[in-house]
Amino acid sequence: MCGIAGFVGGQDTPEVTRGTLGRMIRTLRHRGPDGFGYHLGEGVGLAHARLAIIDLATGQQPIRNERGTVWTVLNGEIFNYRELRRTLEAQGHAFYTHSDTEVIVHLYEQYGDDFVDHLNGQFAIALWDTERRRLLLARDRTGIRPLFHASAGGRLWFGSEVKALLAVQPKLGVLDPHGVAQALTYWGTIDPGTVFRDVASVPPGHVLALEADGRRSLRRYWDWEFPELQDGRQQRPFGSIDEAAGALRELLVDAVRLQLRADVPVGAYLSGGLDSSGVVALIRHYTNNPLRTFSVAFEDAEFDESDFQARMVAHLGTEHTTLRCTRRDIGEAFPQLIEHTEAPVLRTAGVPLMLLAGDVQRHGFRVVLTGEGADEVFGGYDLFKEAKVRRFWARQPGSTWRPRLFERLYGYLAHSPVANAAMAQSFFGRGMEHRDRAVFAHLPRWTTSQRALAFFSAEWRAQVEGWDPLATFEATLPPAIGRWSPLARDQYVEAHSLLASYLLPMQGDRPAMAHSVEGRYPFLDHRVVEFGNRLPDHWKIRGLTEKDVLRRALAGLLPEQIRQRTKQPYRAPDQGSFFFDGEPLDYVADVLSGDSLREAGYFHPDRVGRLFDKCRRGQAIGFADNQAFVGILSTMLVHRQRVRHGSGV
């Protein structure tokens, strides 16, 4: 894991180029505290901040090929580098390090731009071909590692985080109302967009090429693809679900083995749910890796999963550390999280993960495996089940018993109006006319979060007037999606919205990298994703039981109570983390003051003032209010850290 930065274009002296690169890469020291490395060429500069994990002795970057005609910097890991190296050496390539990064330059020599097809990993790569004077920027398939770029001053600038670009081009620090509207609706911006008007991301699964003559091309090399329905039916790639579960276990074992590759000790997160418990159990049963686990616990019982964590610790006998997190811890550390996300968030859930990464670092670990991705690949979220019930109901809208399935789905909301059949019909019956659209499942979520846009100032509201979030998202979808199963459609949208735009950056990469910790995700090994995508819907969600094939794959490895446990969303206290005894934390009062809001110009001060007072009184109990408050506060923090002060504090 590391940070990368650089540029192409211009004609500076080596001293000036070195200074420019230095300013960029120093902003990424948290991603790579073990030293900086540079490649300076005519009109090009590559910089690297290293977090040494593989090949501690000789793995310094940038890395070159035999003739010094191809140079690269990598943020991330190439897990299958040993296998690739053997093949490349057999093809005549000579290696001068033991680093995983070196396979990239030789793969490029061998396969050209298709080198990415051979990589199993999580990566953001910049590659410079000195002979053809072309730059490639490549990003891993699901978007685990970030990579941004912008054009300014006659150059293309790139970096692992936007702050590296702002360090040399502070004028790029301008928020885009459309980007912020997306962030407050979808929970993140749709690639390649960002909340910064003139900064773009390299989308997951894409390679951006900048040629010597200035031409640019963006090519998708991988995507979440699902089989098309045949006569309205899904094909079964295995004879039975248990046969599929057996094959899945073998694949997961291999994914975990690959992702344990490191020259430093590797730990794991243990949330107490099926996914992280499954990863830890696979490590225990199939590898010799010493088991070292970490978890977060909350003072607030509503969010706490300590009991389940303790059960897993006892079952597997891991050496375990629990970080106890209070509401005040979350509120006070929130600005630090936003320093790293550089974008608005709607939940505080990234903060405990950032604090946990600090704990991991203090215990001497740099790498942790986690269960992220299983819900997307195997249909774990309530949203998928909710959509299943809504579609079932929509086939007979007059039915009075079909909507009663919501009572089963939301049994834990027994005292909520949702448990009341008539209310359930009112809540979930909305938007039924969209049932044939690929974004159908996501309508309720986006409708709730989009209420935050009502707080925009008149100027910003005018700029996003008429914006249609459904149509905008649909424009990004592949034509074939209409021929996929309903769950496949929902999974595709989820993978390109919440996973890529929120979970992986805001709860994954950024909080962990804040403390130089690398998260690894066996469920997002692309072979696991491709395997899951081939399975029929009912092997993922059987009735209203989520991740059925995964539960079967993990049979015998977990206590039954964990294996059969219903998915509990990971959450942390939201607006309640910012007010104590009716008083806001000092910075919250300052950032959300009328003067601050007016100076920034994004939000309506009176409306935000009313929401602020409601939160202060402890009356903001709903998701919409909580998300709006956290979204507004984080947007204002981005403004302070990245816009008003340019490159940040």
Add this chain to the structure above:
Amino acid sequence: MSAELARITADIRTYILENLMFSDDGSVLANDASLLEKGVIDSTGVLELAMFLETQFGISVKADDLLPQNFDSVDSMAGFVHRAINSEVAAAAAV
């Protein structure tokens, strides 16, 4: 409309404008507009409104009362509260 019903309607309307729509622009809320359709309330929004009605008007909202016909608009809520107040008054008088 009785004076009592008008007062109840005004109180509910003000609460929704200030606490759910965060606005003082009365033109954005028609008394017969569906709050569910407009996306003003979700499941937790109904709970919040029920808490407000109990506190403001001294009535008791039972689980069976959480129906769309009682909570979907300012008018429907005002009617519900009006009926609840009067039935509680009648019940007290009968005792």
